[in-house]
Amino acid sequence: MHVDRLRGEELDDLFDGILKLETREECYQFFDDICTTNELVALKQRFQVAKLIKEGWTYSKIQERTGASSATVSRVKRCLDYGSDGYHTVIDRI
Structure with missing residues (x-):
């Protein structure tokens, strides 16, 4: 896994944040800000x-x-x- 090299608290924070998104609109808002x-x-x-x-x-x-x-x-x-x-x-x- 390539992502294994990046594992750590900061990436965990990002993934935990993504897992907290509840609606498609929240996804649009978050990814508009982050990407x-x-x-x-x-x-x-x-x-x-x-x-x-x-x-x-x-x-x-x-x-x-x-x-x-x-x-x-x-x-x-x-x-x-x-x-x-x-x-x-x-x-x-x-």
């Missing part, structure tokens, strides 16, 4: 790529639909196949 527009676009794009990969879309259709680069699609696929199962956990719950 730049480009950071949020990148997060949104990666998440959509992961959903489409899990749905069986081809790389080219995913790139066309999301505007993601082939490198981004490949990276997300690698995370789905060999990562910490974070994408799977969230996508399976929604």
